[in-house]
Amino acid sequence: MTNTVDGQLWHDQPQHALEAYTRDGYLALSGFLTAAEVEETRQSVARFISERVPQLPREQVFYETLGQPDTLKQIIGLFNHDTYFHRLMFGSRFEKLAELLLQGPVVGKNMQYFNKPPTIGKATPPHQDGYYFMLDPCEALTMWLALEDVDEENGCVRYVRGSHLLPLRPHGRTQTLGFSQGVTDYGTPQDLADEVAFPAQPGDLLIHNALTIHRADANRSPTRTRQALGFIYYSERAKVDEAAHAAYQKRLAAEMKAKGKI
Ligand SMILES: O=C(O)CCC(=O)C(=O)O
Numbered sequence: 001m002t003n004t005v006d007g008q009l010w011h012d013q014p015q016h017a018l019e020a021y022t023r024d025g026y027l028a029l030s031g032f033l034t035a036a037e038v039e040e041t042r043q044s045v046a047r048f049i050s051e052r053v054p055q056l057p058r059e060q061v062f063y064e065t066l067g068q069p070d071t072l073k074q075i076i077g078l079f080n081h082d083t084y085f086h087r088l089m090f091g092s093r094f095e096k097l098a099e100l101l102l103q104g105p106v107v108g109k110n111m112q113y114f115n116k117p118p119t120i121g122k123a124t125p126p127h128q129d130g131y132y133f134m135l136d137p138c139e140a141l142t143m144w145l146a147l148e149d150v151d152e153e154n155g156c157v158r159y160v161r162g163s164h165l166l167p168l169r170p171h172g173r174t175q176t177l178g179f180s181q182g183v184t185d186y187g188t189p190q191d192l193a194d195e196v197a198f199p200a201q202p203g204d205l206l207i208h209n210a211l212t213i214h215r216a217d218a219n220r221s222p223t224r225t226r227q228a229l230g231f232i233y234y235s236e237r238a239k240v241d242e243a244a245h246a247a248y249q250k251r252l253a254a255e256m257k258a259k260g261k262i
Contacts, residue, residue: 007032007205014100021101025164025212028198032093032205033145041229042147044084045113052081062177064120071120074178075113078229085111089231094143094205098233101141101207106233109140116155116226121219123155125174125182126191128163129232130210132181134244138168139235140210146200147227154219154226157206161194164211183213 007029010017021027033041053061053075064071078085088094089108098106115121130138150156171181191213198206208214219226 004028004030006030007203008034010097011100017097018100018103021207021209024159024161026159026161026206026208026214027101028200029097029205029207030201031203033203035203038147038202041088041145042227044082045147045227045229048075048078048082048085048113056081064117064122064177071117073115073117073121076110078111078113079108088229094231095233097205097207098141098143098231102139102233102235105236107236108231109234110230110232112230112232114144114226114228114230116216116219118154118219118221118223118225121155121226122176123218124157124214124216125176125179126160126186126213126215127171127179127182128168128211128213129208131168131171133210133232133234133238134241134248135210135234135238136241136244137235137238138210139238141233142208142210143231143233144206144208145229145231146202146204146206147229148202148225149200150226150228151199152197152217154221154224155216156197156199157214157216158195158197159206159208160191160213161196163191163194163213164209166211168211169213186213186215 005013005017005020005027008031010029017027049072060076062074064073079089089111095106095108129142130140133140144157169183170185172184173180174182200206
């Protein structure tokens with residue numbers, strides 16, 4: 001991985017990690033979890049899927065094809081339902097790292113499971129998480145933990161270097177379940193020149209600023225899944241922008257009305 005810091009040593013060189021993150025809008029930590037920790041996490045995910053997912057409300061579990069369990073693509077809010085994931089999110093190494101990169105106390109907001117099932121796992125549209133979060137100030141980050149080998153074939157994450165230094169780009173509705181908003185003018189020569197692909201191995205951790213544009217391709221592999229965990233932390237300084245939230249709800253309602261859905 002480029003721009004990579006040793007995931008076992010980042011706390012010995014916090015300034016280096018912070019500088020890279022502040023400059024590029026992302027950071028890659030190789031081997032943040034050991035092989036044994038990855039195995040434990042994978043088993044906990046499998047247990048969660050078999051024991052908890054059947055009881056979760058429909059809006060917290062997304063499938064590429066509804067009614068086909070092997071097409072599971074996303075689960076929202078894992079730590080709300082399971083002590084293993086609660087411990088991973090709070091009082092953990094992940095939280096400490098978030099405090100370093102956000103430079104102060106943080107609030108753990110969400111933990112998600114992401115999968116791209118073989119062949120049918122769709123692309124993640126280019127987006128900025130800050131567009132969804134609606135924070136003022138927009139001080140938040142997302143961590144993305146690889147649970148298996150991820151590369152260009154099964155849809156690795158791609159970041160646009162330095163995009164966090166510019167204002168939010170225009171977003172519009174996509175047809176992608178779980179990622180309803182995408183940058184509408186993505187693909188400028190500058191975007192393409194600055195885009196960096198991040199293949200990852202199990203236990204590697206990617207972290208991005210809420211303003212960093214990122215995307216991932218579809219899973220083209222006929223056999224491989226693409227499993228990861230996402231952690232979202234807000235700085236305690238960030239407040240949800242209620243006015244922006246209300247405006248978004250209004251826009252969404254107008255759109256649904258225009259389509260005859262409400
Ligand atoms: O897993 C992916 O494809 C993308 C995840 C993502 O966009 C995010 O965590 O913000």
